[in-house]
Amino acid sequence: MRTKAAVAVMVALLALYLVFAIRYGLVLIGVGEPVAVSLGIALFILPLIAGWALVAEVLFAVRAERLGVLLDAEGGLPNGELPLRPSGRIDPAAAAAVFPAYQAATEAAPDDWRTWFRLGLAYDAAGDRRRARWATRQAIALSRAG
Template structure:
């Protein structure tokens, strides 16, 4: 839940930033100068891109949370019984030791969203965020 609160806070800060950028873009467009108009147009494109990325990331987070809760209701999640550091993260050696089983399960059942979500959680425990996100995205796509 703390992660969701942090995401909402960051989204609010980004929205505030986007509002300021749009106000500045309008001021540049009203300057009448060719360079000012070009800067104003460029500044209007950035908020559109930022809003798209914000919505995309929030939807990813909501979908991942929904699937994780569903899986947690069915079975223990990867790393739930693993030893943890003081920060709450799974100890790296335990995560690395458990990882191959989840990778093999995802390879054996490539159309099973549960296997891909478990793999994504195992990647996250092992500290590989990029692959964790890719595996979770695949789980979300398979769930649909």
């Protein structure tokens, strides 16, 4: 619930930023000086890029959460057998020890989104966020295609 509230706050702040950026962009363009016009145009482009990035991240999170809920309903989520650190995160050494099983399952069934999603969870537990996101994106793409 906290995460959803944080996302809502970020979206509201981005919307407020867009209103002010567009307003000041119009003011700068209205000045007519080449430098001011360039800055005004930048005030239109940069918020659009930020908005696109935020929308892409929110869509990724929503789609990944849907897959997690679906996999949990099927009973396919890995159970919490791994030891935790005092911080509550999974011990990376223990995650690395069970990682080959998830990797082998994905290699055995490369067209199954479930194996990719579990592989993403294994990458995340091992602390490799970049590969976790990559594997989760693969799972999302496979679930949408099939």
